[in-house]
Amino acid sequence: MGAERNRHYIIMTNRPKDPGLAVTERIRAFLETHGGRVSVFADNEDISRLGLTAEEGAGTESARTEPGRTAADRTEPDGRAACMIVLGGDGTMLKAARETAAAGIPLLGVNLGTMGYLAEVEVSALDDALERLVNGDYTVEQRMxxxxxxxxxxxxxxxxxxxxxxxxxxxxxxxxxxxxxxxxxxxxxxxxxxxxxxxxxxxxxxxxxxxxxxxxxxxxxxxxxxxxxxxxxxxxxxxxxxxxxxxxxxxxxxxxxxxxxxxxxxxxxxxxxxxxxxxxxxxxxxxRTTSIIKLSEPGFLERLHRKMSE
Missing domain, CATH: 2.60.200.30 (Probable inorganic polyphosphate/atp-NAD kinase; domain 2)
Structure with missing residues (x-):
């Protein structure tokens, strides 16, 4: 399946886990190169229109989400986002789950933490994961x-x-x-x-x-x-x-x-x-349920064995 262009993606970054926003920038660049429209939030701060490094963003004001609103609310007027890519650990994924449950936006977690049961994509496998994402090569699990x-x-x-x-x-x-x-x-x-x-x-x-x-x-x-x-x-x-x-x-x-x-x-x-x-x-x-994007990666039992052996 080829990449579907003009899809809207939201990136939610736990900034302390990606302080220089290098991984965030890498994902945004990949998605935009493949025809995607990207909104970026770091600790609930909309930095979509900023340069993502500290140097590029210096001296530029950014917009915070309005009180009572979340990153999931800041979608395009023509419909919900294709997915939210969550950078951090399982705690960041849980926060994203609460924000997206009502909207039904699928989540893809990139593990910048430790255990990573929910944030399953490791940075070392990021390029392959993003390729599968833009090509629609994934399934979506509904979590209770x-x-x-x-x-x-x-x-x-x-x-x-x-x-x-x-x-x-x-x-x-x-x-x-x-x-x-x-x-x-x-x-x-x-x-x-x-x-x-x-x-x-x-x-x-x-x-x-x-x-x-x-x-x-x-x-x-x-x-x-x-x-x-x-x-x-x-x-x-x-x-x-x-x-x-x-x-x-x-x-x-x-x-x-x-x-x-x-x-x-x-x-x-x-x-x-x-x-x-x-x-x-x-x-x-x-x-409500939480929609979790599953790529063609090791199953739960294999991941559990690997985590328990670390």
Missing amino acids: MLSGSVLRGDGSRETAQIDALNDVTVTRSGPMQVIPLRIRVNGQPLASYGADGIVIATPTGSTGYNLSAGGPIVEPDASLILLTPICPHTLNTRSVVLCDRDEVMVEIGRKQSGGVQEVEISLDGTLLTRLQTGDRIRVKKSE
Whole structure:
């Protein structure tokens, strides 16, 4: 298949990972040479019309995205971008996933970080990856996301649902004390225990915090919900794998002293809000998915073996 010209590409760069923007410039030059239109964002700053090196951009003002808008919103008026090329690590990919889920823009990750489970393209293989991209030699995987919303114990309204690609986590806030947690699934009691927290993960997120907490690794294109306690103060609490149709409710209990317990809720590692005794968080499968571009590269198990052997 030949290259399709005049396609619109967005490049999102984690600037500390590409400080001189050399890799960013290399990608932009390749895409423009092959007839593409390119928008470039470095740490949410639109630098599409600037020279990308520090020297070329010196003294030139650039436009930041408007408050409440993201790089994914800055598409061409004739339609959505063909894809967003994300330069950084898995954290940058998670940020991009949140920004593109509503628009359905496929993501291609270039790994400038360490593990790179999501950002699969290594810089050493960049030219071949870009060639395949412009020629349409790839597939697109739809990755399951989670949707989280908070219900306050005082009866106030439930918060809007917010999506996460990797996980929703409940972790302690403040003193080093275990958190009393009560977990229900589809309204039925599942478990009550004290722990440092709990990870509610997607298959994509199984190699993240879930893995560090001792949870199972799952094929990323599966559709499951994983519950993994963080350092539970018990000998018989293990991860639980749920169907993607299940709805999880985690309620914060009281401290052993009877006082109010405070916790933090994070989505994909980003703090969402704080909860206290009596508050609950509802987590279920999101109606949205993240589109991940897959090239003709090693499969998940081969990549997993390689990462685990490093």
